[in-house]
Amino acid sequence: MFSLSEIFTLTLIRATVRMSTPILLAALGLIVTELANITNIGVEGIMLVSAFIAVAASYWSGSWVVGILAAVVAGVLIAALMALIHLKFKADVFVAGIAINLFSLAFTRFLLKNWFGVAGSFYSPRISPIPRINLSFLQIHPVIDTLFNNYNLMDYLAIVLVFVFNFLIYKTVWGLRLRFTGVHPAAVETGGISVTTKKLQALLISGVLGGLAGAHLSLGYTTQFIENMTNGRGFIGVAAMYFGGVAPITTWLASLFFGFTEGVGARLQTMGFPSQFILMMPYVATVFAITFSMIRQQKKLTQKQPF
């Protein structure tokens, strides 16, 4: 048998952080839309298309910066398409999300074949990856160095964004109005603010974050595009958002939890555990997390009905 100390090492903590980043970026976008009362499951599709566009742009331009920007533009465009479907033509947002997800899967497969003539995956040394960041002041001690240093730029960025969104949501006028949009749209309208505009803003922001998440998957976490490489991470983002109570800091913790299950899984797999069982872990965790959050939400609803 393997000893626990073999599994729980400092590198597991590193793996946890690295694996939580795409989930966290997606979940932050989902918080913004959820506050505007839109459960944007289309984030899975946004991430997948963005991941592909990031690889393509980085391959042709040789610049990861261009790759990220192109991914963000792609994310925003798809979010705008969702806004058109949901806000203008009033389609149910779940249906719109499912449509986007199915479309993205086929669309990226088509582009992969059409642009690069390959099926399944695309890799090239010409793809410029997002760099790792070496912060020399962290090299004072090997443990600190291993825990906190040499992460991908996007790992750091995601954590900064947690605090940025925490500030935006709770300390600014924009955030206050966003929070009202979800719980009482009529109050927002009678306050002279357009609910549709708020919802559009929320969707576009989730497009930006979905784009970043996608770019990170294909240019940071790996340097390649694989068909369906999001592999449910957008949905796990939905779980993290609910598990974290639709608030940035707790959602960060929830994302770390999901990153951890993935990290432990990966480690157990290298030790010869049956891989099917291991690969199931993040999804089992998701089912538990969603169940837990829904029970909590139900309780809140029954206890606290106004008037």
Add this chain to the structure above:
Amino acid sequence: MEPLVKLSGIIKQFPNVVALKEVDFSLREGEVHSLVGENGAGKSTLMNVLYGVIQPDRGDIFIRGEKQHFHSARDAMNLGIGMVHQEFMLAPTMTVLENIILGFEPTKRSVLDYDLAYEQITELSREYGLAVRPESKIMDNSVGEAQRVEILKALYRGAEVLILDEPTAVLTPQETDELFRVIASLKQHGKTVIFISHKLQEVMEISDRITVMRDGKVQGTLDVADATKEKLAVLMVGREVFLNIKAASTKAGPVVLDVRGISARGRRKLSELTDVSFQVRAGEILGIAGVDGNGQSELVEALTGLGRVDQGEILISGTPITNLSPGQIRKKRVAHIPEDRNTSGLCKEMTIGENLIAITLDQPPLSKHGVIRSREVNELAAKLVKEYDIRPANHRIRTANLSGGNKQKVIVAREVSEDADLLIAAHPTRGVDIGSIEFIRSILLAQREQGKAILLVSADLEEIMSLSDRIAVMYEGKIMGIVPAAEANERVLGLMMAGATYDEATQGKGDEVIEA
């Protein structure tokens, strides 16, 4: 003197109906001006025009003599017009402070300035005597408090004219008095108030002037000195009405409904039923009074089989019916007018006729061996439509197209024609026009004359007092006491609705109880 607000020749047409037909309305600065009329008379439409929510097809709005065009509520707000809607525009999970500042948030270097907002709100609240708790969440506030928050919100937005849309519909008599003090204080500070109501007593008490609307037209504007309740009622309905029509009490017969110490879970803490007991006899009306949400809905659900009873027993003419299904309970000769005609009273997609026969469809003569006999069905439907004066008088019309009053008459016709021993009537006249109110009340009294037992649940104290033989008051899922109608008055019932027992309420200790 030039009027502060003048609406001139306002016309608004909705699909199929003309809501406003050339309405003129003017408002003097600093007055309390009541707007009365039945539901559907056009009061709310007119006020939504003034508040910028609805754009009129024709007609002009003048504020201080200047012609204005409102494209949204924001435009009206900027000119000092504020509205307190009947359904509060408050987010329950957010704080009082956040709800008040929404849309007009003070900032310091683009960050929300909560401290400044807090100061501004406490200042306003002191000035107008509107006590609120800025940091509490709306859901932890009472209805009266929430209403004060709404008024503060309008003032915070700089309202000079406050439109109060049926503000007393949800209040206890004591809370209403409190609201009237606030209105007086607003007037003192030079604000102008439009008070929408159909309770003529209140209107007479609070107004300087009264405008009556009917059928989308203004019937007249009276100074309060020239107005009487009778005059207003005639203007509202177009004929004389008789709402206080109770005949002398006949003697009550044997016990029909016997409720013994029932407890049941509620939608929320306050409406959980705890040890509720009472009896209703043949030939009497027992009124259940109380502020909405104190367990009345749960009680009716328990009695009709729509909700589960955890403890206690319910008997109909001596047979237990506790936790039987609604169908089984109906078979014990119980009829039920549900509280929400749109969701549980009617199937809106079906016709008047189909709704009328919904209960008795499975019995002869309406059906035989599971096959509907359309001739009998049509005959019965046509007969009921005529008897209960349901308009339009065509039973093949879908009920979705009926007015509130006529929808309610369909339900009353169906339930009363069942000829049950017990009739449970939950808010039978809520939100219907005066003509229908009068008609439905007379039917309930006629049922009593015929020796039926009637349980009347209503949040309208005037209705409870004018119809009931005895009145039970519910508060937080408990019966605070049962009062013979002859000994009941608004003050005593009001105190009981706020949690005092009958003894406390009659010995004048009620106010202290509520304080504690």
